[in-house]
Every structure is written in C-alpha cells, then in structure tokens.
Amino acid sequence: MTARPDYECDAEADLVGKRWLTRKEAGEYLGVHPRTLANWAADRHGPRYSKPSGKSCMYRLADLDAYLEMHMVHTEEQPEAA
Structure with missing residues (x-):
C-alpha cells in the first residue's frame, strides 16, 4: 500500500468534501490503483464498501x-499514542 502524502493535492481536496467515493476516487484518496481495491474486495479484505446498484462499489470516506x-x-x- 502506498502511503498518502502529508499534504493535500487539489484532487484529494476535492474528494474530502464528499461522503461517498467511487472506486477510482477511493483509489486516488488511498494512493492505490482502483484495480488494487477491486482485488482486495475479491479477496475479502481492504476498506469496507457498499454496492448500492449491485455492481459499482462505493466507499465512505470515514x-x-x-x-x-x-x-x-x-x-x-513516532511511538504509538497512549
């Protein structure tokens, strides 16, 4: 998994105001290819998602x-916070 930069790029700033993201937008937010998210979903791991239409996956920003x-x-x- 690619680490997200500490700064917000313009594309990411546009995504933050949305509650639900498409797989492509979620991939941009996480810094991974949308196909990686699809593979994770097929392997039953990765972030939670919803399939409201039965086909396309939607991801909550939270x-x-x-x-x-x-x-x-x-x-x-950077030790773990207590």
Missing part, C-alpha cells in the same frame, strides 16, 4: 480513513 488508521505503522521516532 471507512477509508479507518482503514488507513488500522494500518498505521509506528516507528521508534
């Missing part, structure tokens, strides 16, 4: 943030 938080790596320089 679920993407929770997924990133669950996969946070803490180093000696």
Whole structure:
C-alpha cells in the first residue's frame, strides 16, 4: 500500500468534501490503483464498501480513513499514542 502524502493535492481536496467515493476516487484518496481495491474486495479484505446498484462499489470516506488508521505503522521516532 502506498502511503498518502502529508499534504493535500487539489484532487484529494476535492474528494474530502464528499461522503461517498467511487472506486477510482477511493483509489486516488488511498494512493492505490482502483484495480488494487477491486482485488482486495475479491479477496475479502481492504476498506469496507457498499454496492448500492449491485455492481459499482462505493466507499465512505470515514471507512477509508479507518482503514488507513488500522494500518498505521509506528516507528521508534513516532511511538504509538497512549
């Protein structure tokens, strides 16, 4: 998984105001290819998603943030918060 930069690019800033993101938008937000999200979904892991139409996947921004938080790596320089 590619780490997100600490700054917000214009594309990401546009996504933050949305509650639900398409797979493409979710991939941009996470810094992974949309096909990676599709593979994760097929393997039954990755961030939570909804299939309101039965075909296309939609991702809640809160679920993407929770997924990133669950996969946070803490180093000696940045210990986990108590």
